[in-house]
Amino acid sequence: MKLYKLLSFSFLLATLTSCTFTENIHVNDNGTGKFSVDIDGSALMAMAGDQIGQQMGAEAKKSIDTTFTFKKLFEEKKDSIAKLSPETQKELKKLENYVVNTKMNAEQKEFLMKISNDFKNVNELQDVLQALSAFQKLESAANATAPFGGGFGNNNSKLSFSYDGKKFSRKAVVNKKDAEKKQESEADMSKMIFASSNYILQYHFPKRIKKASNPNAVFSDDRKTITIQYPFTDYMENPDKLNFDVEFEK
Template identity: 55%
Template sequence: MTKLYQLLSLSILVLTLASCNFTENIDVQPDGSGKFSLEMDGAGLMAMAGDKLGEQFGAKNNAKAIDSTFSFKEIFDKKKDSIAKMSPEQQAAIKKMENFVMNIKMNPEAQQLLFSMNTPFKSVNELGGLMESMSAMKDLKGKSDKNNNPAAMMSGMNNTQLSFNYDGKNFSRKAIVDKNAINKIAADSTGMAKMIFASSKYTLKYHFPKAVKSVSNPDALFSADRKTITVEYPFTDYTENPEKLNLNVVLE
């Protein structure tokens, strides 16, 4: 289990230090249930790091590829004593993450480095609070070990309250931003970090059970049947201007 946690920590670390493309997927079924996933493509990092990255991710005996899947619940079960010491609010936030499953695929020869986190949902509305849940994980290993905690590494991206709403006709994604925290992140960011994130992208890709009548972002792309919309943003919008990713969709 320690190895799984280290693998998760390393995965988040390298993705925050290199040019990567992120895709936030929501697939809504006719009954309102569905699947949420966050995919991260680190092919650019693999092109630079090659086999050295494989060693960091545990590839041994000349292994050329890694394909590892594990659930957050596995980690939380092993960390139940630490979780029990958290506040009721933190424990509730952590619990929202336990159904997430993470998959890591790495193939140096194909210059492939893919990460995905996914979870089913019964209602789109229950996806609200995901950012707060990730932030709550920052103390999971204790204050002395925050630098190795994946959520702590991602904390600079979690200064928003994210909510989703869907009533069968209207869908919305809304971020309420902590302006002071966002401004501090922008001020503390190094020139190199900004250059890295400037070349990265954050994409929203949402599939609905009915055709889309209208979407608030004029740059949204539609599938042939208009049931899937895709909107691409510079990653700096996600980190420094999360409100730009707010979206309203009206279905037919």
């Protein structure tokens, strides 16, 4: 299966129902680390694995376990990318070094996708699902039935992170002007499709956490990992609800 076809099909699965999105950040002592978004759609495969297998044809009879970079995928679609706006091409450029691992097995009812990247500084992190909305524009240019018309992951906000060894913060600032343009029908579709999906923040730090601003935060036994769970509709419709600050022990 070609990389573009596989990734497009994976995103289609992710927009159907019953998926868990986990935003993982592992921060090292020197501020470097690893960022990933893990998508688990196994619940969907358990409900509709046979139908999905039929849609994928003969390729579904074998399990899929593949790893590739967006850079390699974009090489396949360079002609189509050249036709996109400069702004969209710039957004796609941000994805080049992200690694995608997809595991899919209709027989075992498994669908897992990890989109990851190493970072040199927490402050350089961005919202990968927002960036993926640019990929959806590439898909919708070739397919009028692309999920959300190319808007999957676009929650009309700008996400930033900061970390100085003493404090950590995650902050999404909503672009109210763009949010107001969002049609009610699209919002209703989002609620219907993602009603049973969750978005989990799971951050791992090199220091013990003294306190966190979110009252729903759950700490690991060593207080170096924080986990906060939201309905996926909060990520899409109220991204600033996911904002929080962490203060570390001295």
